[in-house]
Amino acid sequence: MIKRIKFHNFKVLRQAELPLERFTLLVGPNGSGKSTVLEALEGIRRKALHPLSVLTAGVPISSKTYTEVRLEWGKPFEGIATVARWHTSAGTFSISHIQITPDAEPPAADPIRAQLDSLLARIRVFAFHAPSIAAQVKLTPNAELADDGSNLAAVLDRLRDEVPERFEALNEELHRWLPEFDHILFKTPAEGVRKFLLRRQADRTPIPAENLSQGTLLALAMLTISYLPSPPPIVGIEEPDRGIHPRLLRDIRDALYRLAYPEDFGEKREPVQVIATTHSPYMLELFRDHPEEIVIAEKVGNEARFHRLADRPDIEEILQDTSLGEAWYSGILGGVPQEQR
Amino acid sequence: MKLAILGESAADEAALEILVSKILNRPVELVQPSLRARGWPYVRDILPSVIKHLHYQTEAEGLIVVVDSNDSTIHDPSHDSEGHVPTCRLCELRRVVKHTLQHLRSVEGRAIPRVAIGLAVPCIEAWYRCGKDPQVTEAVWIQARKEGRFPYTCNGLKKAVYGTDRPSLTLETQRAHEEALRLSNNLDLLEQNFPNGFGALIRELHSWMHQANSTSQESES
Numbered sequence: 001m002i003k004r005i006k007f008h009n010f011k012v013l014r015q016a017e018l019p020l021e022r023f024t025l026l027v028g029p030n031g032s033g034k035s036t037v038l039e040a041l042e043g044i045r046r047k048a049l050h051p052l053s054v055l056t057a058g059v060p061i062s063s064k065t066y067t068e069v070r071l072e073w074g075k076p077f078e079g080i081a082t083v084a085r086w087h088t089s090a091g092t093f094s095i096s097h098i099q100i101t102p103d104a105e106p107p108a109a110d111p112i113r114a115q116l117d118s119l120l121a122r123i124r125v126f127a128f129h130a131p132s133i134a135a136q137v138k139l140t141p142n143a144e145l146a147d148d149g150s151n152l153a154a155v156l157d158r159l160r161d162e163v164p165e166r167f168e169a170l171n172e173e174l175h176r177w178l179p180e181f182d183h184i185l186f187k188t189p190a191e192g193v194r195k196f197l198l199r200r201q202a203d204r205t206p207i208p209a210e211n212l213s214q215g216t217l218l219a220l221a222m223l224t225i226s227y228l229p230s231p232p233p234i235v236g237i238e239e240p241d242r243g244i245h246p247r248l249l250r251d252i253r254d255a256l257y258r259l260a261y262p263e264d265f266g267e268k269r270e271p272v273q274v275i276a277t278t279h280s281p282y283m284l285e286l287f288r289d290h291p292e293e294i295v296i297a298e299k300v301g302n303e304a305r306f307h308r309l310a311d312r313p314d315i316e317e318i319l320q321d322t323s324l325g326e327a328w329y330s331g332i333l334g335g336v337p338q339e340q341r
Numbered sequence: 342m343k344l345a346i347l348g349e350s351a352a353d354e355a356a357l358e359i360l361v362s363k364i365l366n367r368p369v370e371l372v373q374p375s376l377r378a379r380g381w382p383y384v385r386d387i388l389p390s391v392i393k394h395l396h397y398q399t400e401a402e403g404l405i406v407v408v409d410s411n412d413s414t415i416h417d418p419s420h421d422s423e424g425h426v427p428t429c430r431l432c433e434l435r436r437v438v439k440h441t442l443q444h445l446r447s448v449e450g451r452a453i454p455r456v457a458i459g460l461a462v463p464c465i466e467a468w469y470r471c472g473k474d475p476q477v478t479e480a481v482w483i484q485a486r487k488e489g490r491f492p493y494t495c496n497g498l499k500k501a502v503y504g505t506d507r508p509s510l511t512l513e514t515q516r517a518h519e520e521a522l523r524l525s526n527n528l529d530l531l532e533q534n535f536p537n538g539f540g541a542l543i544r545e546l547h548s549w550m551h552q553a554n555s556t557s558q559e560s561e562s
């Protein structure tokens with residue numbers, strides 16, 4: 001698990017520290033660095049997979065300045081940090097693992113370095129796009145969900161074949177979320193190609209994915225990630241509530257918590273560290289019982305900063321009289337857009 | 342009896358339907374299932390509209406509302422004589438109900454809906470611990486808060502009830518159902534341990550039954 005990420009001169013994150021839990025919800029105005037965090041994680045993942053990949057730091061880098069994104073690890077890599085450092089404005093950067101406390105295992109040891117590299121390569125950042133989720137796909141071995149949700153048909157097909165009981169559990173949960181539908185079905189429009197359909201319970205009519213509503217598709221993608229037998233170890237999700245009815249947000253919360261706290265959902269697998277962003281006071285409200293999981297992103301001038309809601313000493317008192325969503329909207333918690341005055 | 346329940350979730354609704362049906366000793370027909378308010382203060386803000394809707398658009402004879410007290414003032418019989426204590430959520434909801442009912446237009450053939458309010462101290466999971474943990478009662482909560490302590494927290498109660506303070510809605514609803522069934526066979530203990538918050542609800546519902554009985558006796562004689 002990443003305990004915190006420290007940013008130095010990375011885009012709008014000039015000097016910012018982001019504390020992370022197993023689940024962290026980032027709220028704040030546009031341009032306050034929420035997406036920048038996910039972009040950095042995605043860049044680091046690509047670098048771990050393809051050593052020549054580049055990511056621009058978005059700031060000029062000279063001999064006197066530098067850009068750095070530092071992931072400080074918790075268990076089982078306590079005392080070790082992964083450092084991404086930019087050398088030029090062109091976007092080339094390097095990744096190294098360093099020891100930051102004297103009693104930590106030396107990160108130079110090959111097994112640890114290899115484990116960390118593999119962990120980085122398995123980070124996933126999702127920003128779902130309904131038409132991509134609905135698209136028919138060519139079947140490939142070990143199909144995985146793409147960043148925008150494409151490949152969902154192949155992922156569901158694989159789940160049905162490889163872990164049928166999980167696929168059935170997913171179907172049941174889908175029916176609970178969206179009672180209109182009761183089963184995921186598949187079609188093979190051409191050899192090696194799959195598309196999915198949802199069966200409408202009332203008349204047993206299969207509705208092709210491309211005819212489903214945007215909210216249904218986005219919800220299904222969220223639900224699917226949470227039911228994967230071995231999901232990625234670290235997942236970033238841009239606005240998991242987008243396009244979803246406010247009444248369904250509690251189910252979205254359950255899906256996010258299923259990933260991060262599998263033991264609370266009867267799951268045997270390892271926890272997934274989840275970082276999600278939102279603009280929805282409704283969504284935020286659902287995490288009120290855990291202020292340690294909420295980070296407010298604030299834009300001050302050209303810079304963005306983060307603060308954890310739980311670190312605000314008067315938070316309990318403030319929330320006695322109002323809801324968390326409303327308190328955030330009012331501006332008293334920060335993390336709202338600046339207005340022209 | 343045709344009722345509506347305004348709760349925070351499907352879990353609350355499931356539990357309240359069972360408890361209310363047992364208290365009234367008759368089946369409850371939900372005229373408008375899935376009425377939701379997202380906790381305090383939304384429930385107060387939405388209550389007038391819910392009452393108007395039920396009166397003008399449905400056949401509901403009554404509305405059940407239960408809110409969590411969290412750390413607000415706990416209702417006490419002395420509030421009734423003092424009138425309205427604004428920091429008490431039960432008093433506050435009663436004020437809103439009274440004001441709303443006073444201003445309803447009469448509808449031919451429809452009586453004004455009744456409203457029964459409960460206050461879960463500090464949250465509904467405390468009721469679910471009744472009969473299982475004698476240290477979870479209104480008296481324990483009130484005494485500890487006087488001393489500036491929290492005897493337990495809602496997150497702690499959730500852990501005790503669900504095994505986690507992040508229960509899924511499915512687990513929450515299932516457990517609410519089970520606990521309400523259990524408690525419906527021991528309403529006296531629930532009233533004894535939660536005399537103000539649950540007591541207010543049960544007394545109001547009993548008064549509905551008395552009114553109904555006396556009305557039917559009058560019409561018979």
Ligand SMILES: [Zn+2]
Nearest residue numbers: 416420429432
């Ligand atoms: Zn009161």
